[in-house]
Amino acid sequence: MTKLISDTFENTEKKKFLVIDSISKSYKTKEHTKQILDKLSFQVEKGCFVTIFGPNGCGKTTLFNLIAGLVEPDTNIITVDGKPTKKSRISFMFQNSSDTLLPWRTCLENIAFPLELNGIRKSERIEKVNTLLTSLNIDIPLYQYPYQCSGGQKQLVAIARALIQNPDLLLMDEPFSALDYERRLEMENKLLDIFSKTKVTTLLISHDIDEAVYLSDKIIIFSKMPARVEGEVVVNLPRPRKQDIMETTEFYNIRTEVLRKFYSVIRK
Secondary structure (H helix, E strand, O other), X not given: OOOOHHHHOOOOOOOEEEEEEEEEEEEEOOOOEEEEEEEEEEEEEOOOEEEEEOOOOOOHHHHHHHHOOOOOOOOOOEEEOOEEHHHOOEEEEOOOHHHHOOOOOOHHHHHHHHHHHOOOOHHHHHHHXXXXXXXXXXXXXXXXXXXXXXXXXXXXXXXXXXXXXXXOEEEEEOOOOOOOHHHHHHHHHHHHHHHHHHOOEEEEEOOOHHHHHHHOOEEEEEOOOOEOEEEEEEOOOOOOOXXXXXXXXXXXXXXXXXXXXXXXXXXX
C-alpha cells in the first residue's frame, strides 16, 4: 500500500537537528579576501520553521549554498541530524524557483524529475506524485506545461518537486518574491498548510517581516556582512494560523521586536 505523506515524513520530536557551528566563508580575489560569514553559529530543532532575516547582501544565500553542499565552508562542517549535509536529503528552492522548471516537461514530469534522476520507473513516479499532491491537497494541471500555468501554480509545482523525495531539510530562498501581493498571500497560506501536514524542517530567507512572523516558529536576525547572528525572536503564535492573526496584538508585538533588532543591525 502506498504510504501517505504523513506516514513517510519522519517523526518530528524536538532536538537539535541542523547545527551551524562557528562557520566561516570567504572568497579570494586578486586584490583582497572578502569575508562573507564570520564564525556563524545557530541551531534549528527538528520540525521547526525558521526564517533568516537580515540586510541585503549579508550572506544569507551563501549560507544556504553551504547547507546544500554546493560550496564548502572555510571552517568546520554543517550537520543535519548528526550527519554531514552531503549525506542528508536537502531540497533547495532558489529565488524565482518557478523559473527553474523545465519548460519542455509537463508539470507532472517536473515534479517527478528528482525521482527520475534516481532511476525510479515511470509508473512509480506517477504514483508518488499523485500521492503527494493528494496528501497535501494541491491541485495542479499535471499534464500542462509550465508556460500554460499561473504564477501560483508554477510555485506549487516547484514546492511539490522539492518535497517529492521527503527531504530532511527544505531551504527556501525568497521563493515568493516574484509574486504580486494577492498571490503571495495565497502561497503563504498554502505553505502553512503544507508545513502543518509534513512538519519538514524548513529554513526560509525573507525580506518581508510580516511573512517571516506569519510563517515561522523562530526568526534569526543576521548582521551586515560578514554575517553573524545578531539576535533571535521566538514566534510563539499558535498553529494552525490564518491571516486574521496578523491583526492581533501578539503578532504586532513580535513584528515590533524583529524590527527593533533589525534596526539595531542597520544602524551599526
